[in-house]
Amino acid sequence: MFPYDAQLQAALQPLPQTIPGVLETMQAIDTICADGDGLKWFNWLYLRVTQTVEDRVTSSSFADPAWMAALDVQFAGLYFQAAQSLLSGGSQPGCWAALFAVRNQPRLARIQFAFAGMNAHINHDLPLAVVSTCKAFGATPQHGTAQYNDYTSINATLSSLIGVAKSTLRLRLLGDDLPAISTLDDTLAAWSITAAREAAWNNAELLNHVEAVPQLADGFMDTLDGLTSVVGKTLLVPLS
Numbered sequence: 001m002f003p004y005d006a007q008l009q010a011a012l013q014p015l016p017q018t019i020p021g022v023l024e025t026m027q028a029i030d031t032i033c034a035d036g037d038g039l040k041w042f043n044w045l046y047l048r049v050t051q052t053v054e055d056r057v058t059s060s061s062f063a064d065p066a067w068m069a070a071l072d073v074q075f076a077g078l079y080f081q082a083a084q085s086l087l088s089g090g091s092q093p094g095c096w097a098a099l100f101a102v103r104n105q106p107r108l109a110r111i112q113f114a115f116a117g118m119n120a121h122i123n124h125d126l127p128l129a130v131v132s133t134c135k136a137f138g139a140t141p142q143h144g145t146a147q148y149n150d151y152t153s154i155n156a157t158l159s160s161l162i163g164v165a166k167s168t169l170r171l172r173l174l175g176d177d178l179p180a181i182s183t184l185d186d187t188l189a190a191w192s193i194t195a196a197r198e199a200a201w202n203n204a205e206l207l208n209h210v211e212a213v214p215q216l217a218d219g220f221m222d223t224l225d226g227l228t229s230v231v232g233k234t235l236l237v238p239l240s
Contacts, residue, residue, distance in 0.1 A: 001104055004032050005087050012084045015077045019054045019069055022076040026050060029083075036173045038103035039083070041110040042117025045165050050076065052157055062153070063146040067137055071151075075129040079121055094229035095120035098236060107238040109178055110169035115191060116235040118162075122196045123228040128221075130204035131211065141204040151201065155194045162193050172239075184239060 002008075011028040026047040033040035053072045057065045082096040091097075099116045102108060130151075134141050142148065166188055170178055178184070203224060210216040 038113035062150040071133040078125040098232040126200035127203040
């Protein structure tokens with residue numbers, strides 16, 4: 001779709017194993033992508049979220065910083081894998097495909113791509129990342145644990161980053177102004193990263209229970225992808 005897509009694919013390999021590695025990959029994506037590429041604006045927001053997590057891990061302000069660091073790397077890896085596959089013509093969850101299918105549409109707003117990416121990544125990918133990270137640490141995704149408390153402790157900070165994005169990215173892809181009032185404002189106002197992350201944790205607990213039965217786990221994730229795809233397509237409706 002863009003002449004630099006092969007360069008993007010190269011930047012996504014191999015998958016990073018540390019938060020500094022994740023940040024390096026995101027910075028490479030930011031450098032490669034043109035302003036008219038919707039992927040740039042989801043990555044722009046996610047880069048700032050990851051920098052916030054790294055600051056908290058480095059300052060040891062989490063009860064279990066190693067778990068939070070591992071979750072961050074696992075989580076980012078799912079984004080990189082989805083991008084890799086879609087850039088090479090492979091199949092990926094519909095929620096990611098919805099974003100990549102329109103990443104060159106100038107009528108869309110930068111904030112639409114940022115939110116559509118967060119929708120796909122949090123609602124679909126985050127439960128997978130929580131379950132896999134808990135497994136690696138011999139833990140169980142459960143409310144009231146140190147891991148859950150660390151997970152929710154950054155909600156206020158993430159909400160503030162979303163607030164900044166809403167004002168900074170309220171432009172069309174190529175930088176043109178949006179209408180003073182649009183239906184997009186109602187959509188953005190209704191979206192809460194705190195609620196989305198809580199739902200993701202709840203889904204991680206459910207996924208952890210059904211994983212022993214592959215058919216149930218696959219069906220659960222297919223349903224989750226379907227619901228997330230609907231939200232993503234709604235977020236990416238062109239503005240008049």
